[in-house]
Amino acid sequence: MNTRRDFLKTTGLATAALGLGLPQLNFAQSKADQAFKISLAEWSVNRLLFSKKLDHLDFALEAKKHGIYAVEYVNQFFMDKAQDVAYLTEMNTRCQNEGITQVLIMVDREGMLGARSEADRSKAVENHKKWIEAAKFLGCHTVRVNGYSDISWSTRPEDAEEVSKLVSDSIHKLATFAEAMDIHVVIENHGGYSSNGKWLADTIRKANHRLAGTLPDFGNFRISTLDGKPVSYDSYRGVDELMPLASGVSLKPRVWDDAGNESDLDYNRMMKIVLSHGYHGHVGIEHGDKDREWESIVDIRKILETLQ
Numbered sequence: 001m002n003t004r005r006d007f008l009k010t011t012g013l014a015t016a017a018l019g020l021g022l023p024q025l026n027f028a029q030s031k032a033d034q035a036f037k038i039s040l041a042e043w044s045v046n047r048l049l050f051s052k053k054l055d056h057l058d059f060a061l062e063a064k065k066h067g068i069y070a071v072e073y074v075n076q077f078f079m080d081k082a083q084d085v086a087y088l089t090e091m092n093t094r095c096q097n098e099g100i101t102q103v104l105i106m107v108d109r110e111g112m113l114g115a116r117s118e119a120d121r122s123k124a125v126e127n128h129k130k131w132i133e134a135a136k137f138l139g140c141h142t143v144r145v146n147g148y149s150d151i152s153w154s155t156r157p158e159d160a161e162e163v164s165k166l167v168s169d170s171i172h173k174l175a176t177f178a179e180a181m182d183i184h185v186v187i188e189n190h191g192g193y194s195s196n197g198k199w200l201a202d203t204i205r206k207a208n209h210r211l212a213g214t215l216p217d218f219g220n221f222r223i224s225t226l227d228g229k230p231v232s233y234d235s236y237r238g239v240d241e242l243m244p245l246a247s248g249v250s251l252k253p254r255v256w257d258d259a260g261n262e263s264d265l266d267y268n269r270m271m272k273i274v275l276s277h278g279y280h281g282h283v284g285i286e287h288g289d290k291d292r293e294w295e296s297i298v299d300i301r302k303i304l305e306t307l308q
Contacts, residue, residue: 034308035275038301039070039103041250041286042077045293049077057090060100066294067301070101072248072284073140075131076108082130088137103282104142104215104248106188107131113170114149114163114193121166125173132178132185142184142247144215145174147194147203154192154224163193168206175209184247188215189238195223197238204245216242217286218270219252222262232256235265236273243277250286253300271307 040063048054054062056077063071081087095102110131111124128145135143149163167187174185187204189195194203204212221233235255243249253265274283283304289296 034280036271036280036304036308037070037282038068038304039072039101039282039284040066040068040297041072041106041284042074043106043286044288044297046074047288047290048293057094060091060095060102061098062294064098064100066298068285068297069099070103070282071095072103072106072282072286073138074106074108075110079109082134085137088134091138102138102140103284104140104144105131105135105138106144108146110145112148112150113145113174114147114151114167116150116166120150121170125170125177128174129177132174132181132183135183136181140183142186142213142215143178144186144188144248145171146190147171147187147200148190148192152192154226160193160196160199164199164203164206168203168208171204171207171212172209175207175211178211179209182211184211184213186213186215186245186247188217188250189220189233189242190217191220191222192224195221195238196233197221197241201241201245212245213247214242214245215248215250216246216274217250217252218265219254219256219286220250221256230256230260230262232258232260232262234258236270239270240273240277243274243279246277246279246281248281249274249279249283251283251300251304252287267303267307271304 042059045054060071107128110127113124115121131143147167151159151163171185178185187194187200189200194200200214204214216239218235221235221238223231223233234257254262255265256262285297285300287300
């Protein structure tokens with residue numbers, strides 16, 4: 001079994017070798033005057049991946065077939081491959097040969113960075129490190145983690161400040177580890193405390209590291225359920241609060257208000273908010289209708305193209 005040191009040595013050699021090959025060019029989005037770039041989050045086609053109708057290695061190529069030249073991975077679909085140099089090299093080769101940009105890795109199921117127990121938090125931090133290394137190997141600029149805790153919002157919403165301190169400490173440690181690789185470590189609003197925009201922005205600021213940031217998700221502002229009713233945070237306000245710290249954006253076509261109501265995304269309104277913060281990076285589509293995943297992805301891609 002390779003040690004982390006062995007993996008890093010191999011990663012360095014492989015990255016240097018790839019640097020001598022074809023550059024990662026985004027042929028579909030090369031115009032300098034474009035306001036933002038379009039990418040595709042792998043979760044959009046999660047049903048196809050879980051059912052084995054689509055293989056993770058083919059995801060990027062399928063995205064390109066549907067007019068998207070940048071991809072955002074989900075670690076669940078290559079969970080045991082974070083340190084598999086041959087597998088990661090194959091991912092690189094496929095993307096390089098097709099001019100596809102690998103943007104980020106969304107990391108799940110590696111422990112709670114806001115756990116009560118210091119031992120559990122330390123283990124979670126260690127578990128995430130291999131994905132930062134994998135992101136570097138793949139040429140991604142960011143890993144997305146979760147600001148989860150076993151102190152639940154549903155039972156202890158009054159403990160928000162305590163959870164914020166625990167999460168921010170773990171994020172600082174991960175960002176410090178990522179510094180040598182210049183990889184951003186960001187939290188997405190993803191349920192519980194993290195779906196409160198102000199809480200998440202404050203937590204990231206407490207982490208106090210240039211590589212600690214956010215991944216605003218337009219649709220993930222549902223905090224929890226209380227007495228059978230959704231508790232939510234206004235999506236437009238939340239994105240506005242998170243954008244100053246963002247190194248990526250996830251687009252879902254449904255949004256929330258403070259009263260627990262869900263509605264269709266106002267694309268123009270939301271993208272004006274995103275761009276008002278000087279953001280010109282990737283807007284990652286994260287949506288796929290059941291049984292018409294690719295068609296619905298293309299529908300959103302076309303809407304975004306009209307806003308360029």
